[in-house]
Amino acid sequence: MNYFTIFASRNDMDDIDGFIMELFAKGHTIKKNGNDYTVQTNSLFNKRKMTIRVSHESTNPAYFETNIPGMIGFYDRIPFADENRKELVLTQISVLNALIAVEAEKALGDEQLRQCMALLSAVGGIGFMQDGTLLDDDGQVIVYPDGASGPANFRPRACTGKVMGPERPSEEGERRKRASIDYIHGRGIPYLDSLPPLPPLAECQWKSQEEIARRAVALLIVIQYACDAAQGGDLAESRDFVLSTLRKFGVEDELTGNERHLLEAEEPSPQEAVNIAWQYEAYWPLIWALRLTDTLDFPDRTCDCNYAIEVVSKCDSFGEFYRSTALRSREEILNEADKIYRLHWACVNSRIHGQEAPAGMNESVVMERRRGLFWMAGCDREDWDHIPMDT
Structure with missing residues (x-):
C-alpha cells in the first residue's frame, strides 16, 4: 500500500504542521514547501520517502466540491450490514473539509503505518485505505469494502464551521x-x-x-x-x-x-x-x-x-x-x-x-x-x- 488518506472536519489546519513535525522529528529529514511535506528517513539503508499533502476546503474548494459528493456516492452504494453505521458514515463524509494525503515511494512499512495512525489520531479524522476500508481515529475499522462493520466505536465529528456556518x-x-x-x-x-x-x-x-x-x-x-x-x-x-x-x-x-x-x-x-x-x-x-x-x-x-x-x-x-x-x-x-x-x-x-x-x-x-x-x-x-x- 503506497497511499493513506486522512479526512477530517476542522475549522482550520493551524496545528497540523506541529503534528507532522513532532511525529517525524526523530530519524527523518522534513522539507516543507507550502502545504506539502517531503519526509525521508535518515538511515543509510532501506531509505524511505513519502510526501504529505495538506489541504482544506477554504484553500482548495474545487477538490471538496468534486470529491465529497463522489465519496458519498461510493459509500452509499456499499451494502452495509448495519444501516445505522451507514447513516453515521454518510453523515461524517458530508461534513469533511480537510485532507491529509500520504504518498510513499515504496509500500508503506510498519513504522510508516504506525506514524500514519498516530497522525490520524492527532487530527481526529477518519482514515481511508486504498481498498475503501474506513478507519476511526483510533485505527479501528469502521467499515470494510464489502459493507461488514469493524470493531470501531464510531461517532461522526464536525467542526463548528460546518454545522453553524x-x-x-x-x-x-x-x-x-x-x-x-x-x-x-x-x-x-x-x-x-x-x-x-x-x-x-x-x-x-x-x-x-x-x-x-x-x-x-x-x-x-x-x-x-x-x-x-x-x-x-x-x-x-x-x-x-x-x-x-x-x-x-x-x-x-x-x-x-x-x-x-x-x-x-x-x-x-x-x-x-x-x-x-x-x-x-x-x-x-x-x-x-x-x-x-x-x-x-x-x-x-x-x-x-x-x-x-x-x-x-x-x-x-x-x-x-x-x-x-x-x-x-x-x-x-x-x-x-x-x-x-x-x-x-x-x-x-x-x-x-x-x-x-x-x-x-x-x-x-x-x-x-x-x-x-x-x-x-x-x-x-x-x-x-x-x-x-x-x-
Missing part, C-alpha cells in the same frame, strides 16, 4: 469563552485559546422545557434496557418492561434511531448497549437544566444513578414529572456547554499525547455531558445521536 465573533461569545478559560486555568488544566466561542444565545436552536423533559424520561427508560443488555440480563422481560414504561409515560415517539435499533435488535450489540448505558451522563445535565439537581459537579466521577432513576420513577405519569420541573436560564445552560467544550479539548489533547485526562477527568463523562448540553442549546443543530464531538 462561518464563525461570526460576538462579544457575548467571547465573554463566555474567557469565563470558561478562567475556570479551566484556575484548575491547572491546559486549554486551547484558538478554540472558537460557541454562538450567542440568540443564534442557538433551543429545546423547550417539554422537549427536554420528554428526552430525559425516554432516555432514562431505555438506559435501563441498555444496562441489562450490556450485563447479559433477561432481555425479553427487560424489553417488555421498558416498552410498557415508555407507553405509560407517553414518550414512545421520543426514542432516537440508535435507541430504537437497540430495542428492536434480536441480539443487541454489547458495544451499542454500553454506549447508551453511558448516556446516564448525558441525562444528568438534562435533569440539571430542569432543576431536579442543584449543580453540575466537576466531571471526574460518574453521576448518582440511583437518584437519576428516582426523579422519574417516583412519578406515575409524564405530566406529574413535568410539573416537578422548572427550566434554568439559557445563559446558565450555554455557559456550561462552553465550559465542557473546552474541557473536552483538554481530555482529547492529553489522550493524543498518551497522558491521563487532566485533573482526574473522565473523558466519557465529559463527552456525554457535552451531548446533553449541546443538544439542549442546539449548538450544532444535529440530533441526539449525531452530536459532533470535534475539538
Whole structure:
C-alpha cells in the first residue's frame, strides 16, 4: 500500500504542521514547501520517502466540491450490514473539509503505518485505505469494502464551521469563552485559546422545557434496557418492561434511531448497549437544566444513578414529572456547554499525547455531558445521536 488518506472536519489546519513535525522529528529529514511535506528517513539503508499533502476546503474548494459528493456516492452504494453505521458514515463524509494525503515511494512499512495512525489520531479524522476500508481515529475499522462493520466505536465529528456556518465573533461569545478559560486555568488544566466561542444565545436552536423533559424520561427508560443488555440480563422481560414504561409515560415517539435499533435488535450489540448505558451522563445535565439537581459537579466521577432513576420513577405519569420541573436560564445552560467544550479539548489533547485526562477527568463523562448540553442549546443543530464531538 503506497497511499493513506486522512479526512477530517476542522475549522482550520493551524496545528497540523506541529503534528507532522513532532511525529517525524526523530530519524527523518522534513522539507516543507507550502502545504506539502517531503519526509525521508535518515538511515543509510532501506531509505524511505513519502510526501504529505495538506489541504482544506477554504484553500482548495474545487477538490471538496468534486470529491465529497463522489465519496458519498461510493459509500452509499456499499451494502452495509448495519444501516445505522451507514447513516453515521454518510453523515461524517458530508461534513469533511480537510485532507491529509500520504504518498510513499515504496509500500508503506510498519513504522510508516504506525506514524500514519498516530497522525490520524492527532487530527481526529477518519482514515481511508486504498481498498475503501474506513478507519476511526483510533485505527479501528469502521467499515470494510464489502459493507461488514469493524470493531470501531464510531461517532461522526464536525467542526463548528460546518454545522453553524462561518464563525461570526460576538462579544457575548467571547465573554463566555474567557469565563470558561478562567475556570479551566484556575484548575491547572491546559486549554486551547484558538478554540472558537460557541454562538450567542440568540443564534442557538433551543429545546423547550417539554422537549427536554420528554428526552430525559425516554432516555432514562431505555438506559435501563441498555444496562441489562450490556450485563447479559433477561432481555425479553427487560424489553417488555421498558416498552410498557415508555407507553405509560407517553414518550414512545421520543426514542432516537440508535435507541430504537437497540430495542428492536434480536441480539443487541454489547458495544451499542454500553454506549447508551453511558448516556446516564448525558441525562444528568438534562435533569440539571430542569432543576431536579442543584449543580453540575466537576466531571471526574460518574453521576448518582440511583437518584437519576428516582426523579422519574417516583412519578406515575409524564405530566406529574413535568410539573416537578422548572427550566434554568439559557445563559446558565450555554455557559456550561462552553465550559465542557473546552474541557473536552483538554481530555482529547492529553489522550493524543498518551497522558491521563487532566485533573482526574473522565473523558466519557465529559463527552456525554457535552451531548446533553449541546443538544439542549442546539449548538450544532444535529440530533441526539449525531452530536459532533470535534475539538
